[in-house]
Amino acid sequence: MLKMEQLLKRLSSERVETVGEALDRKKDEWVDDLRSLLAQLRAWLADGEAAGTVSFREHEIELAEEDLGPYIVPALEIQVRTRHPASVHILPRGMRVLGVVVAGPTRLVGACGRVDMMCGPSRVILLRFRSEGATSWKAVLDDGRTEILDKDGFATALSYLLALDE
Numbered sequence: 001m002l003k004m005e006q007l008l009k010r011l012s013s014e015r016v017e018t019v020g021e022a023l024d025r026k027k028d029e030w031v032d033d034l035r036s037l038l039a040q041l042r043a044w045l046a047d048g049e050a051a052g053t054v055s056f057r058e059h060e061i062e063l064a065e066e067d068l069g070p071y072i073v074p075a076l077e078i079q080v081r082t083r084h085p086a087s088v089h090i091l092p093r094g095m096r097v098l099g100v101v102v103a104g105p106t107r108l109v110g111a112c113g114r115v116d117m118m119c120g121p122s123r124v125i126l127l128r129f130r131s132e133g134a135t136s137w138k139a140v141l142d143d144g145r146t147e148i149l150d151k152d153g154f155a156t157a158l159s160y161l162l163a164l165d166e
């Protein structure tokens with residue numbers, strides 16, 4: 001016969017996560033990934049910040065998704081301080097990405113988060129992918145190009161938004 005402590009320990013090990021708990025966990029992972037993304041973008045531009053050519057304004061926005069309800073996420077504005085000043089707004093749009101994102105001849109399926117980078121009329125969509133606990137991001141430019149969001153991919157996306165890639 002099991003003693004009470006052993007019984008409770010065994011029952012606890014067999015506990016199943018509820019739908020609400022799973023959604024909260026996924027939402028927390030999404031918000032953590034957003035914080036990491038924005039910190040990485042700032043790190044890639046650290047030399048520009050030191051030189052005074054870029055500055056940052058961090059803020060928060062509220063998102064509301066059907067199964068998650070309202071929640072607060074971090075956002076970022078990159079202010080370019082050159083002869084041609086500009087502001088690039090980096091705004092999360094949601095953890096839920098429905099459908100297929102078409103980028104030129106490529107179809108992107110399975111994204112689990114979207115962030116928009118916008119400057120004037122131009123936009124780059126950042127898509128979050130998770131696989132085996134690891135997060136990766138892809139940038140989809142308005143012209144259909146797709147970039148892996150690493151330091152060089154971010155440079156390409158930012159140059160596109162600032163119309164410097166001509």
